[in-house]
Amino acid sequence: MLNQLTDPMLPTPYRVLKVGRETKDTFTLTLAPVQGGRGLSFAPGQFNMLYIFGVGEVPISISGDPDRTEKLVHTVRAVGAVSRAICGLKKGDTLGVRGPYGVPWPVKAAPGFDVLVIAGGLGLAPLRPAIYHLLNRRPEYGNLELIYGARTPEDLVYYRELSRWRGRFDFRVHGTVDAAKNDWRGNVGVVTNLVSRARFDPEQTMALVCGPGVMMRFTVQELVNRGLKLENIYVSLERNMKCGLGLCGHCQLGPFFVCKDGPVFPYDRVRDWFLMREV
Amino acid sequence: METLDPVLAAHPFLQGLDPRHLKVIGECASKVNFNAGEFLFREQDEATNFYLINHGRVAVEIFRARRGPVNVQTLREGEAVGWLWFGKPYHWHFDARAVQLTRALALDVKSLMERCDQDQQLGYELMKRYAHMLAVQFRVAILQLGDMYG
Numbered sequence: 163m164l165n166q167l168t169d170p171m172l173p174t175p176y177r178v179l180k181v182g183r184e185t186k187d188t189f190t191l192t193l194a195p196v197q198g199g200r201g202l203s204f205a206p207g208q209f210n211m212l213y214i215f216g217v218g219e220v221p222i223s224i225s226g227d228p229d230r231t232e233k234l235v236h237t238v239r240a241v242g243a244v245s246r247a248i249c250g251l252k253k254g255d256t257l258g259v260r261g262p263y264g265v266p267w268p269v270k271a272a273p274g275f276d277v278l279v280i281a282g283g284l285g286l287a288p289l290r291p292a293i294y295h296l297l298n299r300r301p302e303y304g305n306l307e308l309i310y311g312a313r314t315p316e317d318l319v320y321y322r323e324l325s326r327w328r329g330r331f332d333f334r335v336h337g338t339v340d341a342a343k344n345d346w347r348g349n350v351g352v353v354t355n356l357v358s359r360a361r362f363d364p365e366q367t368m369a370l371v372c373g374p375g376v377m378m379r380f381t382v383q384e385l386v387n388r389g390l391k392l393e394n395i396y397v398s399l400e401r402n403m404k405c406g407l408g409l410c411g412h413c414q415l416g417p418f419f420v421c422k423d424g425p426v427f428p429y430d431r432v433r434d435w436f437l438m439r440e441v
Numbered sequence: 442m443e444t445l446d447p448v449l450a451a452h453p454f455l456q457g458l459d460p461r462h463l464k465v466i467g468e469c470a471s472k473v474n475f476n477a478g479e480f481l482f483r484e485q486d487e488a489t490n491f492y493l494i495n496h497g498r499v500a501v502e503i504f505r506a507r508r509g510p511v512n513v514q515t516l517r518e519g520e521a522v523g524w525l526w527f528g529k530p531y532h533w534h535f536d537a538r539a540v541q542l543t544r545a546l547a548l549d550v551k552s553l554m555e556r557c558d559q560d561q562q563l564g565y566e567l568m569k570r571y572a573h574m575l576a577v578q579f580r581v582a583i584l585q586l587g588d589m590y591g
Contacts (some may be wrong), residue, residue, distance in 0.1 A: 283590040313590040340585050344502055344510040347540055351514050352584045355577075377589040 170407055173213045173258025176234065178251050184237060184319040188284060190225065193234040196256060201231040203215045205266030205292035207398060207426045212236065213258030213404045214251075221403040221421070223288035224262060229298050234259065237287040237319060263406040265426050267292040267370050268396060275394075276304040276362040280381050282311050282353050282373025286319055288398055289372050289423075293327075300332055304367075307334040307360045311353025311377070314339050315346050336360070353377060357384035364372040364389030370426075371396040379437070382429055394428035399425050399432065445470050448546065452493045453519045454570055462563045469552040473537035475499075481522060487571030488531035490547040492522040502536040510536065513585070521574055525549075 172377075195201065204224050213219040220242070226235025240249040251257065269277075269292050277296055281289050296303055304319045310325065312318045318337065327417040328335045338349040349356070354377070369385050371378050378397050385395055401413035401420040408422030416435040418424060429436070445467045447457050455463065473492070475481055481492060488497060492499075499522055516522055517557075522537055522545070531550060553582040557564030 242559055249478070272487075311589075313588070315492070317590065340588070340590070342512040343508075344500065344512050349498075349515045349517075350500065350512045352581050354584065355581060374589050376584075376587060380584060380589075 171260070171405070173219075174434075176257050176259045178253055178255045178257070179233065180253060181251060184321075185242075185317050187249070188237060188239045188319055190235060190237045190319075191248070191251065192226075193236070193257070193259065193301065194232070200412045202234050202259070202262060204228055204262035204291070206269055206295050206395075207267035207288055208264045208299035209288070209403075209406075209425065210234070210236065210259050210261030210263070211403075212238075212244075212248055213242055213437060214247040215256075215258065217247045219258075219260075219404075220244045220248070221304045221406060222423075223292045223398075225287040227298075228295040232424050233270050237284065237290075241351065248412075250411065260406060263421055265422075266423055267398075267426050268368065268428075269295045269370075272296075272368045273299075273302040274304065274366065276367040277306050278357075278360055278362055278367060278369040278385075279307070280309045280353070280357070280369060280371045280373070282377035282381075283313070283317065284319060285371075285373035285377075285398070286310055289370060290320065290323075292370055295329045297327075297330075297333065304363070305334070305361055306332065307336065307362070309338075309353060309356045309360060311338045311340070311356070311373070313341070315342050315348065334361070352380075354384045355382045357388060358389070360388075362388075364391075367394060368397075369395045371395065375436075393428050394432065395429040396426055397429050397432070397436070399427060399436070401425075445472070445546065448472075448495065449493075452546070454493055454521045454574070455513040458566055462566060465556050465560065465563060466548065466553065466567075469549045469556065470518075470546045471549075473545050473547045475543045477539055477541045479539050481539065481543075481545075482533045483536050486533050488523060488533050489550060490523065491512050491550050491553070492537075492555065493519050493546040493548065494520055494522065495546065496543045497545075498540040499543055500538050500550065502538060504536060510538075512525070514581070556559055 177195040177196050182190045209221045209223045211219050212222050222236045225237040238248045240246040258351050297356045316407040403421040404412040406421045408419040413420040446463050449463050491573050498513045499516045502510040
């Protein structure tokens with residue numbers, strides 16, 4: 163982005179092309195640069211700072227296909243003033259975009275490995291680009307599995323895409339919810355329980371985990387119980403990111419700035435900080 | 442006469458048991474099938490059986506007056522249904538309903554308990570497995586209560 167070569171804090175205007183509703187409070191926005199051009203190259207797991215003029219700026223993971231950069235895709239849950247304003251945007255509205263920022267999922271180091279993608283709730287959004295990357299290069303990887311959990315069936319995001327992925331012969335998809343009405347034919351139970359159903363070679367498996375902290379903590383325990391090495395488990399951390407450049411310190415976690423050194427970390431690198439309640 | 446020993450031996454809940462013990466358990470076991478939607482048991486029914494699922498899926502449900510049945514857990518092949526042996530009288534606290542065609546082994550709890558009393562080695566082996574299952578269920582329940590996605 164030319165703007166960022168001159169001023170990294172200056173957002174580029176993007177126009178909303180499409181807004182899709184995922185759940186009652188979560189929306190997927192498809193964006194394109196107002197001034198045209200070839201779009202934004204990014205790596206799976208990176209995030210942008212989205213700026214609603216006059217309201218504020220928030221970090222949001224990119225959730226589109228990294229091999230199709232002509233359009234920028236973000237999935238946003240309305241939880242605060244800025245994210246509510248983003249979710250209220252309509253086709254044709256504009257917003258500012260800075261990025262992409264952050265360390266991506268190590269999918270380029272994963273060829274030859276089995277890959278487990280484990281997501282909880284909206285944690286599937288930053289993992290979706292990684293899934294696209296893996297599926298676009300499917301022959302390079304071993305067994306590929308997605309384990310996805312949410313609170314209820316109504317909270318599952320990318321529902322149609324999940325159904326499509328389930329239909330593939332080269333990708334195992336396990337879904338679960340914590341509770342459901344009795345017309346739900348899927349699994350009910352916690353996401354950590356599904357780890358025992360995954361097929362992988364612990365010596366040659368990479369796990370990409372994103373979700374609420376407590377879900378990631380218990381998932382990592384299950385993965386370790388199954389023999390996975392800590393250095394092959396990657397987690398994406400959320401902190402209050404403001405500048406995206408490692409300057410302001412808002413997202414500091416011990417010796418790390420999550421916006422610059424993360425948000426994706428090998429678990430063995432952040433384990434002590436991850437488990438520390440005081441930070 | 443058909444023996445259930447190989448089927449019992451293959452089920453994860455009983456894996457590693459002495460063949461002698463499997464034979465005893467086989468004397469308390471019978472094959473059962475449930476069609477989709479059929480109840481394995483209902484809340485307040487007498488708990489006469491303990492089920493080992495070989496195929497299919499079972500929803501554990503709580504019935505709420507205004508919301509109807511709420512599915513709180515799904516169990517599938519390789520798992521066991523029923524964990525209420527400790528408190529007399531043995532009554533089910535939940536409903537269990539087959540989500541799809543489900544094949545299972547039904548173990549007669551009363552008869553199994555009698556055999557466990559006669560052979561305490563068998564009782565110990567079963568209780569070890571049972572305690573492990575309870576520990577897993579307990580962990581799951583705590584995680585669900587904690588509302589990970591809240």
